[in-house]
Amino acid sequence: MSGRQPGPAALRAVPDRGSDEAANGDASTNGLTPPRRGGSRLISDVLVELEFAPVERVQAAVEEGKAHRRPPEEILIESGAITSDQLARAVAQRFGLQHADLSIYKTDVAALNLISPPAARRLGSVPIGFDDAGHLLVAMADPSNVLALDDLKLMTGHEVLPVVAALDDIHGLIGRMSKLDDAVAAAVREGEEEEVADVTEVRETADDAPVIKLVNSIIAQGVEEGASDIHFEPEGRDMRVRFRVDGVLRESTHIPRRMVPGTVSRVKIMANLDIAEKRVPQDGRVSLTVEGHPIDLRIVTMPHVEGEGLVMRILDKTQALIGLDQLGMSSQGEMMFEDGFRRSYGAVLVTGPTGSGKSTTLYAALNEINEPERNIITIEDPVEYQLPGVNQLQVNPKAGLTFASGLRAMLRADPDVIMVGEIRDAETAKIAVESALTGHLVLSTLHTNDAPSAITRLTEMGIEPFLTASAVCTVVAQRLVRQLCTYCKQRTLLSVSSLERAGFNVAFDLEAYDPVGCSRCGGSGYKGRTGLYEVMVMTEETRDLTVERASADDIRKVAVSQGMRPLRADGFEKVKNGVTSIAEVARVT
Numbered sequence: 001m002s003g004r005q006p007g008p009a010a011l012r013a014v015p016d017r018g019s020d021e022a023a024n025g026d027a028s029t030n031g032l033t034p035p036r037r038g039g040s041r042l043i044s045d046v047l048v049e050l051e052f053a054p055v056e057r058v059q060a061a062v063e064e065g066k067a068h069r070r071p072p073e074e075i076l077i078e079s080g081a082i083t084s085d086q087l088a089r090a091v092a093q094r095f096g097l098q099h100a101d102l103s104i105y106k107t108d109v110a111a112l113n114l115i116s117p118p119a120a121r122r123l124g125s126v127p128i129g130f131d132d133a134g135h136l137l138v139a140m141a142d143p144s145n146v147l148a149l150d151d152l153k154l155m156t157g158h159e160v161l162p163v164v165a166a167l168d169d170i171h172g173l174i175g176r177m178s179k180l181d182d183a184v185a186a187a188v189r190e191g192e193e194e195e196v197a198d199v200t201e202v203r204e205t206a207d208d209a210p211v212i213k214l215v216n217s218i219i220a221q222g223v224e225e226g227a228s229d230i231h232f233e234p235e236g237r238d239m240r241v242r243f244r245v246d247g248v249l250r251e252s253t254h255i256p257r258r259m260v261p262g263t264v265s266r267v268k269i270m271a272n273l274d275i276a277e278k279r280v281p282q283d284g285r286v287s288l289t290v291e292g293h294p295i296d297l298r299i300v301t302m303p304h305v306e307g308e309g310l311v312m313r314i315l316d317k318t319q320a321l322i323g324l325d326q327l328g329m330s331s332q333g334e335m336m337f338e339d340g341f342r343r344s345y346g347a348v349l350v351t352g353p354t355g356s357g358k359s360t361t362l363y364a365a366l367n368e369i370n371e372p373e374r375n376i377i378t379i380e381d382p383v384e385y386q387l388p389g390v391n392q393l394q395v396n397p398k399a400g401l402t403f404a405s406g407l408r409a410m411l412r413a414d415p416d417v418i419m420v421g422e423i424r425d426a427e428t429a430k431i432a433v434e435s436a437l438t439g440h441l442v443l444s445t446l447h448t449n450d451a452p453s454a455i456t457r458l459t460e461m462g463i464e465p466f467l468t469a470s471a472v473c474t475v476v477a478q479r480l481v482r483q484l485c486t487y488c489k490q491r492t493l494l495s496v497s498s499l500e501r502a503g504f505n506v507a508f509d510l511e512a513y514d515p516v517g518c519s520r521c522g523g524s525g526y527k528g529r530t531g532l533y534e535v536m537v538m539t540e541e542t543r544d545l546t547v548e549r550a551s552a553d554d555i556r557k558v559a560v561s562q563g564m565r566p567l568r569a570d571g572f573e574k575v576k577n578g579v580t581s582i583a584e585v586a587r588v589t
Helices: 018-023 041-047 055-068 072-079 086-093 119-121 147-157 167-191 199-206 211-222 257-270 317-321 331-341 358-367 404-411 426-435 453-462 464-469 496-501 540-547 551-560 566-576 582-588
Strands: 126-131 136-140 162-166 227-235 238-245 248-255 284-290 292-302 307-316 348-349 377-379 392-393 419-420 442-448 471-484 490-494 510-515 526-537
Touching: 018 136, 041 055, 041 072, 041 227, 041 551, 055 072, 055 551, 072 086, 086 162, 119 147, 119 167, 119 404, 119 582, 126 147, 126 257, 136 147, 147 471, 167 426, 211 227, 211 238, 211 248, 211 284, 211 348, 211 582, 227 257, 238 257, 248 257, 257 307, 257 464, 292 471, 307 566, 317 392, 317 404, 331 358, 331 526, 348 358, 348 426, 348 453, 358 419, 358 442, 358 453, 358 471, 377 404, 392 551, 404 419, 404 426, 419 426, 426 442, 426 464, 442 453, 442 464, 453 471, 453 526, 453 551, 464 471, 464 490, 471 566, 471 582, 526 566, 526 582, 540 551
Parallel strands: 136 162, 348 442, 348 471, 377 392, 377 419, 419 442
Antiparallel strands: 126 136, 227 238, 227 307, 238 248, 284 292, 292 307, 471 526, 490 510
């Protein structure tokens, strides 16, 4: 670049992007900041140019450094005049390199695992990702360390491009890498059963240290980012890894072809599955503790056309203790729901598609009524969270324990409250309804689109309408929407025409918020999820309609007239309150 003296060969300056933003050195949302044009060749002068410290304070540090044979920047940091991050930004400007804020930048697991933590510690640098040209980005505090760059090139087999990061951040990343890896590895070792004795060659690959490290790091990163699922998908001869965060899948990394067979085998060994069987799906589970969080992994293998794939469902046991007030229900909906599950008998149904948070809602209700005076028994497939004080059964079809047979057995065990994970068939529905009519409180889920459809669904399953009318007291339908990131959401005005296109009939423009995207939300504009709910209480009118075998639409009209807020109306209210966007509500409803 013009105006700069040539530096060491390994220090290739990042080309200017040509925008005013690049010229000013403003950070992009990914945590990388390009250097400004021009600049001084002395760190002390750069610190003054960037206005990180006054010229008098820097000059005094230079004089003190001469007297004690110490770098002036070291003296400035010790005195608190500058921070380690400000020094890193100055060093990046000095060499014409990008600055990496490791508290924002999303490190690539594949890059991170190219070297070991001890090697990273020895070299004072850590690979964090790849640029568009395929160069390995390496975070360093001292980019003039050409020997370290040469070592990294030999160790990784990649062309190396240094970026400058604060030394504290580099040490923190290396420490977190080691800590998460050790925590997961130790938990896996404790939970492993006897491994399969044959297919020695495959097992040796699966137990190879780089493979174990890679799998552990992917799990640790998934837990850290709050992923609900991790997908390992064969793609050609490589394997793509995707995380489902806040209900949306996004790509995380690619596993190189040489490590794919070992990765699949390693995950199977963790879940005590048959590593030799690749033709049929298998499922298993393993319990871990990561960063103090007890985690259950439910693992499913899928024989794809291009090879064997895996899906891990991450169940954070601490999330089962969510309170009723954290679900996102309106005060009126929460009161109606609570009136239902605090009764001594009757059926409370929660409906919605798979992954809409029905189990979480039922667990919140159980936590509210979980008292020593009550005998609570659940039957689930599988038991996702273990609740203290609750007797939980898991469906086991191979042993003959189905929802129906388990429910019949539960009725002989003197229960006060029964929770059925899902009403899937007519037999289970019949027993559940009869239980609700004979003095038990029954909580269960159904797969329907809205609350009124649950009534007609039971009729379709062979339940007499007069039994449904007498047994069911409350029905809750729900969806999950992503919440807008509180740091970057932007106020906007939604026009009547745009709202009508989204299916909302309004008379005036609506003040709301749009997703923007920042470093804290990974550029998506959303962070976390909340629920949309419609709560229908069975009244005399809706019971009469049920007995008359009225349609779900007729039941809905009466329920709305009696105070039920539909899903879209609940979503619209959350849009007005700035909780979510109109696009999210339209997407899930």
